[in-house]
Amino acid sequence: MLLLAVDTATPAVTAALHDGDTVVAESSRVDARRHGELLLPAVDRVLAEAGVKIDAVTAVVAGVGPGPYTGLRVGLVTAATFGSALGVPVYGLCTLDGLAFASGLEGPFVVATDARRKEVYWARYASARERLDGPAVDRPADITARVAGLPAVGAGALLYPETFPDAREPEHVSAGALASLAAVKLAAGEEFLPPLPLYLRRPDAQVPKNYKVVTPQ
CATH class of the missing domain: 3.30.420.40 (ATPase, nucleotide binding domain)
Incomplete structure (x- = not known):
């Protein structure tokens, strides 16, 4: 292999x-x-x-x-x-599962990466191999109660210490x-995800809804 x-x-x-x-x-x-x-x-x-x-x-x-x-x-x-x-x-x-696995944490914890727009991609884990919730995308302030008291890994956790006061390495996957x-x-013998993108939200770049049509003279 x-x-x-x-x-x-x-x-x-x-x-x-x-x-x-x-x-x-x-x-x-x-x-x-x-x-x-x-x-x-x-x-x-x-x-x-x-x-x-x-x-x-x-x-x-x-x-x-x-x-x-x-x-x-x-x-x-x-x-x-x-x-x-x-x-x-x-x-x-x-x-996020890769970050969780790399963390080596045994008890409940959170993984959070930087989603830009002042948001994080995050998921909650029971162990390094068991995801409980997510992945999801939210503003850190909106999930503070849901992640309270849990250690967290990832760049998103390091960016927002108010929500993730116990932030740890690794920062990136x-x-x-x-x-x-x-x-x-x-x-x-476990199953995998299909190799398709998991975006969770629309792309930043979009076609304008009301663009000007120019017709030939």
């Missing part, structure tokens, strides 16, 4: 390889505006570090978000392209954590 995992749902552009037992190579860079520019070089780096060619990959794992439209689709389109070209399955995982979670799920 050799899993290639990618995620671009957060400002972290991240790729990793997992051999079924451990992460053999990983590359992450935080840059919210260069997902399309940075992802393929990251894949090249992990392949080179592992000393394998792309045709050694047996499955692709993609973080499906939630996340902003523009960044999120970069990772999913890349994953779909690799899957099609290699003839291997593409498995979707919630990006890592493809290594996604790949490790996928390996556990595959070994247990």
Whole structure:
């Protein structure tokens, strides 16, 4: 087994390889505006570090978000392209689940990432492998009572200490954590999400409703 995992749902552009037992190579860079520019070089780096060619990959794992439209689709389109070209399955995982898995927390906790517009994408977990609620998108002030007393991980938690006073690392998801979670799920015969984007809200860029029609003279 050799899993290639990618995620671009957060400002972290991240790729990793997992051999079924451990992460053999990983590359992450935080840059919210260069997902399309940075992802393929990251894949090249992990392949080179592992000393394998792309045709050694047996499955692709993609973080499906939630996340902003523009960044999120970069990772999913890349994953779909690799899957099609290699003839291997593409498995979707919630990006928040990857953060939860990486946290290593055992008791109830929250994962929150930055959704911009002064909102967070968030979910509540019973453990690193069990999601209770979400994912959802809300203003932090609107969920304060629902997350009170719980530790929280992710960039969204670090941004809003009033709502998440017990904010902790990791700040961003890592493809290594996604790949490790996928390996556990595959070994247990568990189901995956389809590799489709989880947006939770409409994209920022939209076609104007009342644009001027110009007719030829």
